[in-house]
Amino acid sequence: MFDGLKEKLSRFREDAEEAAEEAAAEEADARADADAEAEAATAPEADDAPPATESEASAGDAVPGSDTDAVETDDPTPAEPAAPPADRDAEAEVEEPSATTDHDAGVDADAAGDLEGAGEEEPAGGLGLSRDEAEDEEEFRASFGARAKAFATGGVVIRPEHLDEPLDDLELALLSSDVEMSVAQEILRTIREEVEGTTRAQVQSTGQVVEMALREALVDVISVGQFDFEQRIAAAEKPMVIIFTGVNGVGKTTSIAKLSRYLEERGISSVLANGDTYRAGANEQLREHAAALDRKLIAHEQGGDPAAVIYDAVEYAKANDIDVVLGDTAGRLHTSNDLMAQLEKIDRVVDPDMTLFVDEAVAGQDATQRARQFNEAAAIDGAVLTKADADSQGGAAISIAHVTGRPILFLGTGQGYADLERFDPERIVDRLLGAE
Numbered sequence: 001m002f003d004g005l006k007e008k009l010s011r012f013r014e015d016a017e018e019a020a021e022e023a024a025a026e027e028a029d030a031r032a033d034a035d036a037e038a039e040a041a042t043a044p045e046a047d048d049a050p051p052a053t054e055s056e057a058s059a060g061d062a063v064p065g066s067d068t069d070a071v072e073t074d075d076p077t078p079a080e081p082a083a084p085p086a087d088r089d090a091e092a093e094v095e096e097p098s099a100t101t102d103h104d105a106g107v108d109a110d111a112a113g114d115l116e117g118a119g120e121e122e123p124a125g126g127l128g129l130s131r132d133e134a135e136d137e138e139e140f141r142a143s144f145g146a147r148a149k150a151f152a153t154g155g156v157v158i159r160p161e162h163l164d165e166p167l168d169d170l171e172l173a174l175l176s177s178d179v180e181m182s183v184a185q186e187i188l189r190t191i192r193e194e195v196e197g198t199t200r201a202q203v204q205s206t207g208q209v210v211e212m213a214l215r216e217a218l219v220d221v222i223s224v225g226q227f228d229f230e231q232r233i234a235a236a237e238k239p240m241v242i243i244f245t246g247v248n249g250v251g252k253t254t255s256i257a258k259l260s261r262y263l264e265e266r267g268i269s270s271v272l273a274n275g276d277t278y279r280a281g282a283n284e285q286l287r288e289h290a291a292a293l294d295r296k297l298i299a300h301e302q303g304g305d306p307a308a309v310i311y312d313a314v315e316y317a318k319a320n321d322i323d324v325v326l327g328d329t330a331g332r333l334h335t336s337n338d339l340m341a342q343l344e345k346i347d348r349v350v351d352p353d354m355t356l357f358v359d360e361a362v363a364g365q366d367a368t369q370r371a372r373q374f375n376e377a378a379a380i381d382g383a384v385l386t387k388a389d390a391d392s393q394g395g396a397a398i399s400i401a402h403v404t405g406r407p408i409l410f411l412g413t414g415q416g417y418a419d420l421e422r423f424d425p426e427r428i429v430d431r432l433l434g435a436e
């Protein structure tokens with residue numbers, strides 16, 4: 001179910017983890033460099049570091065030693081300065097030749113800096129590495145050390161800007177999966193907010209932090225308006241009247257039949273009412289379901305008054321101690337005024353307890369837009385999203401509740417009567433994130 005979206009979300013998590021780890025490691029490297037520089041600035045000078053003049057330091061002379069005497073005598077052993085020079089600067093320090101016997105300099109992290117000051121083609125120590133290779137090696141070691149330190153202390157801070165690129169990709173992925181624009185933006189906003197300054201704990205991976213933020217964002221948008229359907233039925237005065245709206249062909253009639261069975265399984269009786277008096281064949285279709293489920297069907301002739309059909313069904317339910325009236329209506333009316341007029345009249349005559357909008361998951365953005373339009377024309381209480389078993393992107397499932405402010409209550413998952421499941425936001429998100 002919703003495989004396309006599932007795959008895209010999984011890709012986002014991987015990309016985000018990689019990007020965040022890289023960015024955090026870069027920051028850790030920068031911190032380590034800054035620490036190293038600060039240490040170098042405060043560390044006492046090596047005893048045997050020879051004084052150097054500006055001109056010698058920049059000349060890149062391969063001859064060890066730093067004063068003109070040393071050059072003249074060609075003595076490879078650095079001359080011990082009589083006194084530390086007063087004007088030592090960084091350049092003088094990096095003159096330390098790699099060929100000296102100063103092991104301290106060789107093992108210190110500062111040695112990387114020392115190497116940089118050596119002659120351009122100077123081989124680095126006894127490793128036989130070129131200067132570039134030595135730099136790479138040193139960079140790797142410094143970065144690895146910084147990462148290890150940061151990770152060991154759990155001090156990896158994930159910032160929203162670390163995720164800029166993966167979040168841009170996620171936005172495109174959501175839009176291409178038919179998630180409505182405002183919903184996609186809300187998801188990104190929540191993720192940014194969730195990871196803002198998150199310090200990843202030692203026990204977590206960055207992927208887990210990103211996954212939790214993504215989970216939170218998805219649950220937030222799809223659980224808008226959720227309520228306990230069974231509890232609502234239990235609390236309602238009997239018979240409870242539920243009216244179904246939505247365009248033809250999306251599975252409205254089948255959903256009514258499925259819901260009748262769902263209720264029966266919970267000990268709740270129902271009667272079916274065909275308020276779609278516009279469409280030829282609507283009676284026959286619902287009659288077949290009623291016969292298959294052994295339910296009473298209340299129907300009038302084609303062209304009759306839908307409100308009158310529902311009214312009769314309510315009377316029948318009262319007389320026969322039936323708990324719920326499930327009323328179909330015609331969806332494809334010419335204008336939203338017609339639709340309003342139809343639902344307003346039903347409202348006036350029977351005052352339904354709940355109006356459910358039905359549409360199909362495969363309709364994607366169209367389903368979301370229709371949910372918005374139907375809700376504007378006549379307020380809905382919730383939605384049933386059919387054909388979730390078909391190859392849909394998942395955008396409508398993510399978007400409808402946020403766009404209308406009304407929850408998706410059920411998913412149609414097949415053509416059989418049993419193929420109706422309660423829409424559980426946590427469970428849907430688990431599925432989308434591959435946890436189920």
Ligand SMILES: Nc1nc2c(ncn2[C@@H]2O[C@H](COP(=O)(O)OP(=O)(O)OP(=O)(O)O)[C@@H](O)[C@H]2O)c(=O)[nH]1
Nearest residue numbers: 247248249250251252253254386387412413414415
């Ligand atoms: N795969 C799948 N097919 C479904 C689902 N729900 C309905 N269908 C099929 O969709 C087709 C149309 O369903 P109907 O219930 O006739 O839809 P409808 O025409 O909207 O009903 P009306 O609005 O009364 O005309 C039928 O073949 C159903 O079996 C579902 O959840 N999954």
